[in-house]
Amino acid sequence: MVSTAATVKTLGERKVNWNGRSGGVNRRREPMAEREDIRSAWAEVLATASRTTADGLVVGTSGNVSARVGDLVLVTPSGIPYDRLGPGDVVAVDLAGRRVLGELPPTSELPMHLAVYRATDAGAVVHTHAVHATAVSTLVDELPPVHYLTGLLGGPVRVADYALYGTDELAANMLRALDGRSGCLLRNHGTVTYGAGLDQAYDRTAQLEWMCRLWLTASGVPGRVPSLLGPEQLAEAAEKLRGYGRSRG
Numbered sequence: 001m002v003s004t005a006a007t008v009k010t011l012g013e014r015k016v017n018w019n020g021r022s023g024g025v026n027r028r029r030e031p032m033a034e035r036e037d038i039r040s041a042w043a044e045v046l047a048t049a050s051r052t053t054a055d056g057l058v059v060g061t062s063g064n065v066s067a068r069v070g071d072l073v074l075v076t077p078s079g080i081p082y083d084r085l086g087p088g089d090v091v092a093v094d095l096a097g098r099r100v101l102g103e104l105p106p107t108s109e110l111p112m113h114l115a116v117y118r119a120t121d122a123g124a125v126v127h128t129h130a131v132h133a134t135a136v137s138t139l140v141d142e143l144p145p146v147h148y149l150t151g152l153l154g155g156p157v158r159v160a161d162y163a164l165y166g167t168d169e170l171a172a173n174m175l176r177a178l179d180g181r182s183g184c185l186l187r188n189h190g191t192v193t194y195g196a197g198l199d200q201a202y203d204r205t206a207q208l209e210w211m212c213r214l215w216l217t218a219s220g221v222p223g224r225v226p227s228l229l230g231p232e233q234l235a236e237a238a239e240k241l242r243g244y245g246r247s248r249g
């Protein structure tokens, strides 16, 4: 009886293993790429990446976009213009950075994207080299709160210390600057924002770039210093922004 049960169990395991292995690397990738959640998330990643170029937040292939689908992170590949990427070019990595889908190399800024997903509940991350935001990153340690939309990012936006692009050091500096915020500037480099989804992450980047342009415009008036919002005014605005969703006065 015992040996019969053991035989059945062994056969059962073998069957499971055989099925798993029979998928193989090549045959298992295709069904995953065909998953509807991955297909639609990848389409959104490409649309958002194209938007960063169209809206002038990045030039050429700089900047990158990612979205989380379960334990996978879909991320734009390195060095390929977004308009040349299609549905079949999906690049997915796990949270350790191992590529699980696609042939193209992930963005060199993968450490920053993964650091955000490991440390927060982010569903999407957008990184750009937006010109006004990058200019501000060279001037101050924190974007002065000139507008109540600062509340969208959790408070005054910090500038992360400089480190070489693509390094774990830069990712660590970024995480420190993101503490309690959903966006930060990277000194002499650009922006990082995250959100529940790509629309929110993108909107935060666009608002951050706009606020940087606003501050540069106001602070550039000779002999005048822009007025700033205080902590209570920012907290009040943040509360209202949360409560009213997209209504921003």
Ligand SMILES: [Zn+2]
Residues within 6 Å of the ligand: 062, 063, 109, 127, 128, 129, 165, 189, 190
């Ligand atoms: Zn960059």
